[in-house]
Amino acid sequence: MIFNIIKKEVKELLTRSTIISLIFVSFILGSIGNFVSKAEEGVSNRSANIIVDDKDSTELSEVFSSLLLKFSDKDFLEKSLDEKIKRLEKEGGAILILEKGFQDSILKGGKGDVKIEWVLKGIGLYDFISSDIIGNGLNYSKNDLTKYLLLKKGIKDENILEPLKLKNENVKVKGKVFKSVDPKLLYSFLGKQTNFVPVIIMMLLIMSGGMIISSMGMEKENKTLETLLTMPVERRDIVLGKIIGGGFVGIIMASIYMVGFYNYMKGFKGFISNSFDIKVFSILDYTFIGVSIFLSLLSGLSLCLLLGIFAKDYKSAQTLTMPVSILALIPFFLTMFRDFDSLSLPLKVIVFLIPFSHPMMSLKLIFFEQYRMLFYGIAYNLLFFILLSIILVKIFNTDYIITGKGFEKLFKRRFF
């Protein structure tokens, strides 16, 4: 009987239009990632429109000017001044004015004045690329000018600009030692490995939780729940059928979303070294993660079904997804900005009690071999799901499910 209900839930929730819209969103998400990736590439590869107005016309100003113009677009350099200004207005760039007395000031131990007139095409990510290129160009040119000045003073050793040799020996974190790693690089690597699980959980919960709440709202509005309750099936099976059906659809939807999200994240990847010693997850580790995600999903869906009981109709059901989303956001942000171990005790308790926290932390816990905490989380989620299912079956066995009255009475009678 339960399979009949699961099958119906899946058929009802997983419609062709839902799948098409999900694939579309997934595609758009992936495209945004590619766009960002290209924008990042543009910063390092593209040249900018640079006009240098050398008012000093001295040896130093000419050296600096030629250094700067290496970063200018070649095609742009060949244009006349009028054409350059027109193109600058259209595409953005900068006019760098080397003021009179540029060389004198530097040779007397002062600083040469360079004024910059920026022209921005807009305020989007892409529009700032030219200003980034010009900024980088200025830094490189400043460095090369320093080397030129040192050489003129007879100092041939270029290392004077970088006299220190820094080497990252070890990074010790949570009792684990990583050799020859920059902590930022380690964070970046771990972040890339662990941040996607919280996103899956968030998407799974918001999608399948929203669906299950709406489904309950629809059942009440259309009185299909009344019909279902008169079928020769245990009410416990109706509850479980709804949770498992919603969970199954949620997993399918999240998988489609993840394809797009994976492509999206590729757009943000930085340079990450694979040379340092990093734990390789075993099949058992992945099984633990899977169990943690699945139990958290079941807990979340039970919570959503409980909220769905309060929905009078489809419209009122829509607003009830908010509490679950907020509950998922708390561990999502807390574990993103702070490690669970570094949280204060009250925050630790809050994060632990939210069933969605555990799969969000699971990858980090396995990474640092904190298996005990991982198992506590799995056990808690199992307990949470069982308890909530018992409460749900009790409510489904009362008049409240139909009339929406007598909820307080139920709790007085059963729990106090």
Place this chain on the structure above:
Amino acid sequence: MEVVKVENLQKNFGKVEALRGISFECFKGEIFGLIGPNGAGKSTCLRILSTILSKSGGEVKIFDYDISKKMEIKKIISYLPEDAGAYKNLKGIDYLKFFVNFFIDGKDREKTLEYGIELSSLNERLNDKIETYSKGMVRRLLIARSLMVEPKLAILDEPTSGLDVINATQIRDIIKKKAKEGTTFIVSSHNMLEVDYLCDRISLINNGLIVESGNIGKLKEKYKAQNIEEIFVKVVGVKNDF
């Protein structure tokens, strides 16, 4: 043969007394009407008989099963709520299959489904999603769902509410035909003409109490009334002191 026996049935929602001790009985192959104004307690009574709501007091027996034997009762009854809809994202045929699966196994499943298809008269439209159906089509599908499993007792709350004359007539004819075949019906309706046409016996319910019961013809004679509306007005007027 007595199919339903209700004695002193009471139902309270907090301080509100929805049913204040009603009693009636229904017999095999009979169409029994429960008539009354809005809020009289008709739907509450039908929901208790359908095992959806619990009773606060009194006794209810369906085919000798006490109402607490829910699973046994659910196997032999069928309930159609007032203004009920269906799962909009399902096709009509899938909707029927879903409900057949609760009752019947194996070869009989196909036979029952074919009967459901016949009862609905929706033909090829059963392969379309229910969201594309008119109100009349949905109601026909729901009636087919209720009757295809050959229930011993069918409880129909406002079976033709909101339907046009043609759809309503078709549904009434189906009910009449099935009653002749031995199915017992308990019907609730605001439409007194429909009750007059369909029902063998009726109970008039007002403010959670049954104020009159009996054969329609005899009640008309007793109250010298042309129709049930007149009976109802006279009875409620007489019993207003209650």
